[in-house]
Amino acid sequence: MNIDAIAALKRPAGLPFKIGKIGHVAVYVSDLERSARFYTQVLGFQVTDVIPPGALPGGAVFLRCNTDHHGIALFQATAAHPAGAGLHHIALEVPTIDELVRVRTHLRDHQVPIDLDGRRGAGVQLVVEFRDPDGHRLEIYWGIDQIGSDGIARPADQWKSVNTLEEAIANPVVGQDLTLHDPGLIQQ
Numbered sequence: 001m002n003i004d005a006i007a008a009l010k011r012p013a014g015l016p017f018k019i020g021k022i023g024h025v026a027v028y029v030s031d032l033e034r035s036a037r038f039y040t041q042v043l044g045f046q047v048t049d050v051i052p053p054g055a056l057p058g059g060a061v062f063l064r065c066n067t068d069h070h071g072i073a074l075f076q077a078t079a080a081h082p083a084g085a086g087l088h089h090i091a092l093e094v095p096t097i098d099e100l101v102r103v104r105t106h107l108r109d110h111q112v113p114i115d116l117d118g119r120r121g122a123g124v125q126l127v128v129e130f131r132d133p134d135g136h137r138l139e140i141y142w143g144i145d146q147i148g149s150d151g152i153a154r155p156a157d158q159w160k161s162v163n164t165l166e167e168a169i170a171n172p173v174v175g176q177d178l179t180l181h182d183p184g185l186i187q188q
Contacts, residue, residue: 009029016102020095023141026073026088028081035074036061045072046130048153059062062122069123069145089137097178101165101185104128121159122178126168143176149161
């Protein structure tokens with residue numbers, strides 16, 4: 001390992017986007033109920049949404065510690081993804097939808113295979129999902145739901161999962177402004 005070379009690494013000039021924050025962490029757990037109890041009762045998180053096993057292999061629990069829809073997501077471990085063996089994904093937030101589209105373009109320009117660009121369910125954020133060189137799943141997102149003081153999350157029948165950013169922009173969820181500052185970024 002060349003320590004000096006690693007220490008000298010810098011953000012490239014002209015990169016067309018900037019990560020705003022680490023958004024959430026998703027982990028595989030052996031017992032969703034036990035883990036949800038730990039994160040709520042011991043650490044003080046609030047449950048935002050629960051996905052039943054039929055809708056997602058093994059199910060999932062989304063928890064929050066602020067107004068973001070989720071800061072931690074718990075996914076039921078499987079034979080392929082055992083508990084404690086690693087992350088489900090790391091999510092990184094960008095501040096604008098335009099930057100999210102530029103992320104997708106940048107990844108494509110660098111021949112990075114994209115697993116999904118579009119909108120998943122809970123949280124309704126628009127995403128670009130891909131993997132790092134070791135296969136860790138990364139999600140760069142924009143527009144995650146914010147939970148108000150009433151603690152009520154968007155109902156599941158409003159999630160509108162789609163498989164492309166173009167579909168997401170053409171079919172927004174209630175209250176989500178998907179107006180691009182630079183409409184030329186996407187050809188509708």
